[in-house]
Amino acid sequence: MTTDVPNAVVPSEFSRPANPEDAELVHKVYCAAPRYFEIISIPDPSVIEVRGELEAAFLDKRRFTELLFAPDQDTCSDIIDPQTGRQIVGYLDYKLDYPDAGDGTVNLLLIIESLQSKGLGRHFVNNLESRLRGQVKRLLASIYGQNHRAERFWKTLGYSFAIDAKPVLDWYAKTL
Numbered sequence: 296m297t298t299d300v301p302n303a304v305v306p307s308e309f310s311r312p313a314n315p316e317d318a319e320l321v322h323k324v325y326c327a328a329p330r331y332f333e334i335i336s337i338p339d340p341s342v343i344e345v346r347g348e349l350e351a352a353f354l355d356k357r358r359f360t361e362l363l364f365a366p367d368q369d370t371c372s373d374i375i376d377p378q379t380g381r382q383i384v385g386y387l388d389y390k391l392d393y394p395d396a397g398d399g400t401v402n403l404l405l406i407i408e409s410l411q412s413k414g415l416g417r418h419f420v421n422n423l424e425s426r427l428r429g430q431v432k433r434l435l436a437s438i439y440g441q442n443h444r445a446e447r448f449w450k451t452l453g454y455s456f457a458i459d460a461k462p463v464l465d466w467y468a469k470t471l
């Protein structure tokens with residue numbers, strides 16, 4: 296396992312980094328996807344807990360958190376980013392060189408519920424793959440709990456079962 300700081304990830308035109316100051320915004324995104332927390336059987340995180348997560352990510356040079364923006368004019372969200380004025384449709388949290396050197400792992404991709412099943416998840420995974428290609432050999436997705444929909448989602452995108460860390464976690468993987 297390497298401890299080197301990875302190369303900067305190519306920025307996306309459809310996202311911006313989420314910092315600890317964005318805790319309330321990320322919390323709004325979580326509140327717009329309550330079924331996810333039911334599926335993984337944890338209470339909806341508080342703003343303070345979200346801030347703690349963002350702070351942990353901020354201190355980890357291999358971990359990246361992003362607010363995801365509507366990629367086209369047909370996609371509308373009422374969660375507005377005060378920094379850019381853009382509409383926020385989801386949140387992404389991933390880590391490089393994890394679990395092994397040369398890997399990348401998506402800890403969480405979350406699309407707000409009113410906009411799910413419209414191709415946005417696919418769009419943001421394709422976008423992340425393009426940005427990481429050449430830097431990451433294998434991209435993994437970690438799936439908590441009994442999240443069958445997420446399993447189907449990652450399988451549809453070409454990921455296959457890789458690591459069983461039951462009872463809490465499954466990892467799906469794809470070679471880039």
Ligand SMILES: CC(C)(COP(=O)(O)OP(=O)(O)OC[C@H]1O[C@@H](n2cnc3c(N)ncnc32)[C@H](O)[C@@H]1OP(=O)(O)O)[C@@H](O)C(=O)NCCC(=O)NCCS
Pocket residue numbers: 328331401402403404405406407410411412413414415416417418436437438439442444445447448449451
């Ligand atoms: C999982 C998630 C990210 C998928 O994003 P999405 O925007 O809803 O998915 P897409 O519309 O891009 O769908 C892509 C594929 O996933 C599958 N899929 C999407 N919605 C589905 C549903 N309701 N039931 C079954 N399969 C589904 C389909 O195979 C779809 O392929 P298609 O576009 O050819 O039909 C989204 O549902 C979500 O945020 N869920 C809550 C958080 C979560 O569970 N994240 C996954 C763990 S990292």
